Amino acid sequence: MIAFVIVWYFYTFGDKQRQFIFSSPDKVLEALERTIKSGELLLNCQVTITEAVAGFLLGTTIGAIVGLSLWYSRLIAQLSKPYITALATVPIFALAPVIISWFGIDIYSKIALAFLSTVSVAIVQSYQGAMSVEKRFLRLMQVAGATRWQTFKLVVVPSSIIWVLNAMKLNIGLALMGAFIGEFISSEHGLGNMIVKASGLYDQATVFAGVIALIVIALLLTFVIEQIETRLMRWKTS
Amino acid sequence: MNASTPLLTIDSLCFDFGQTEKTVDSLELSVKKGEIVCILGASGCGKTTVLNLIAGLLKPKSGTINLQSESGKKNSIGYIFQSDPLFPWRTVEGNLMLAFDLNKSLDRNKAKEMMQQYLSAFHLNQQVLSKYPAQLSGGMRQRVSIIQSLMFDPDLLLLDEPFSALDYYTKLSLEEEFCQLVRAKNKSAILVTHDIEEAVAMGTRAFIMSGGKLAKEFLIRLESSTTQTSSNANVSVARGSEEFAKHYREIWSELKSIISG
Numbered sequence: 001m002i003a004f005v006i007v008w009y010f011y012t013f014g015d016k017q018r019q020f021i022f023s024s025p026d027k028v029l030e031a032l033e034r035t036i037k038s039g040e041l042l043l044n045c046q047v048t049i050t051e052a053v054a055g056f057l058l059g060t061t062i063g064a065i066v067g068l069s070l071w072y073s074r075l076i077a078q079l080s081k082p083y084i085t086a087l088a089t090v091p092i093f094a095l096a097p098v099i100i101s102w103f104g105i106d107i108y109s110k111i112a113l114a115f116l117s118t119v120s121v122a123i124v125q126s127y128q129g130a131m132s133v134e135k136r137f138l139r140l141m142q143v144a145g146a147t148r149w150q151t152f153k154l155v156v157v158p159s160s161i162i163w164v165l166n167a168m169k170l171n172i173g174l175a176l177m178g179a180f181i182g183e184f185i186s187s188e189h190g191l192g193n194m195i196v197k198a199s200g201l202y203d204q205a206t207v208f209a210g211v212i213a214l215i216v217i218a219l220l221l222t223f224v225i226e227q228i229e230t231r232l233m234r235w236k237t238s
Numbered sequence: 239m240n241a242s243t244p245l246l247t248i249d250s251l252c253f254d255f256g257q258t259e260k261t262v263d264s265l266e267l268s269v270k271k272g273e274i275v276c277i278l279g280a281s282g283c284g285k286t287t288v289l290n291l292i293a294g295l296l297k298p299k300s301g302t303i304n305l306q307s308e309s310g311k312k313n314s315i316g317y318i319f320q321s322d323p324l325f326p327w328r329t330v331e332g333n334l335m336l337a338f339d340l341n342k343s344l345d346r347n348k349a350k351e352m353m354q355q356y357l358s359a360f361h362l363n364q365q366v367l368s369k370y371p372a373q374l375s376g377g378m379r380q381r382v383s384i385i386q387s388l389m390f391d392p393d394l395l396l397l398d399e400p401f402s403a404l405d406y407y408t409k410l411s412l413e414e415e416f417c418q419l420v421r422a423k424n425k426s427a428i429l430v431t432h433d434i435e436e437a438v439a440m441g442t443r444a445f446i447m448s449g450g451k452l453a454k455e456f457l458i459r460l461e462s463s464t465t466q467t468s469s470n471a472n473v474s475v476a477r478g479s480e481e482f483a484k485h486y487r488e489i490w491s492e493l494k495s496i497i498s499g
Contacts, residue, residue: 137323140319142294143316144337144340145340158325236372
């Protein structure tokens with residue numbers, strides 16, 4: 001990373017044409033400083049984080065509930081499989097214009113796109129987790145005369161947590177992408193909006209500043225998920 | 239229930255996994271209160287299938303399994319598997335209180351009291367309660383697994399080679415602790431094992447399973463036994479006796495002739 005920045009710096013140093021095409025590390029720093037001071041970057045970050053986190057929470061929660069509940073019925077799981085696969089394979093870019101026309105250009109359409117980007121991953125991961133419960137645990141519950149609800153609550157959910165956490169880690173990036181695509185297509189605020197406006201003006205430095213902000217947000221959110229994982233999976237690290 | 243009434247009666251039990259040859263073929267067995275019945279046999283002869291049928295994990299093709307539970311409670315069977323079913327996300331205490339979690343009508347304090355009694359019977363200290371299964375040794379995990387089954391207060395315990403993965407000394411002490419507890423609580427048990435020594439030391443009766451049936455029965459009487467139906471509580475003493483060697487030779491000679499066909 002440091003090597004890349006050094007090479008980038010010397011490659012563009014003193015050359016206006018190269019700086020126009022590739023920007024340069026010092027210009028990106030200047031853009032970061034300018035957008036932070038003006039409050040533009042923080043406002044856009046706030047909007048993107050709100051959209052992505054709301055979509056992420058909705059998508060992951062609903063997806064996890066649906067995926068885990070499919071453990072109850074193999075028939076429903078088989079019947080819903082093609083729909084889940086379809087949802088997972090449809091490119092979010094293709095749906096974005098429709099979603100924006102349904103929900104408008106404000107925050108709700110971006111939340112919907114972040115939700116659609118994350119829900120299928122959460123369903124698939126949670127269902128996999130529920131179906132991968134070790135047989136010895138299920139045999140114990142059966143011999144103990146546990147009801148199906150007790151088995152679900154005491155065995156299926158806790159043993160699938162690791163799968164749900166994996167879905168959460170994958171979904172952080174996907175939720176940001178969903179929100180970003182929505183902002184990119186039509187929006188008034190957000191990092192996607194900032195980047196699309198800057199690239200329209202050939203302001204590569206501001207584009208890079210927006211990309212860096214997106215990376216920082218993704219890292220911060222992943223850190224939060226990892227903290228939750230450490231708490232929930234204490235038994236694994238003990 | 240009087241002492242001579244069988245706790246478990248199995249009549250003409252048949253089961254197969256879809257092949258023409260039956261895994262369990264017209265099997266007959268009765269187990270009285272306080273007995274430890276051992277089933278020996280070659281690998282794949284259907285020993286574990288019999289336990290799974292008794293536990294209700296498999297449905298018989300024909301025949302009956304009748305368990306006369308003294309208390310009439312729902313879960314009067316405890317199953318101790320070769321690989322313990324301890325939940326890795328729960329502490330030892332959480333695992334042991336599973337019986338309470340499944341049946342909230344149980345008194346929590348009584349359940350805790352019972353847990354303390356079993357912990358001391360199996361020589362486990364208080365510190366173990368806050369540990370996770372991954373932090374325990376193989377012997378400790380198997381002890382916790384046995385206590386977990388006992389917490390349901392079952393009348394009949396099914397044991398599927400529970401000590402086979404343990405080192406020799408842990409195995410000996412666990413066998414002894416288990417026999418003492420079964421005698422003290424007047425429980426019954428069916429132990430499936432490959433180990434003739436284990437069967438002779440722990441059992442009051444031993445069977446050799448072959449062709450889906452309990453082909454041969456051995457009544458085990460060792461000097462250290464206190465009554466005819468109780469298990470040999472002092473397993474290590476029993477192992478040194480002349481009768482022990484005699485029973486061992488009898489079972490081995492029969493098993494050898496069955497295996498060699």
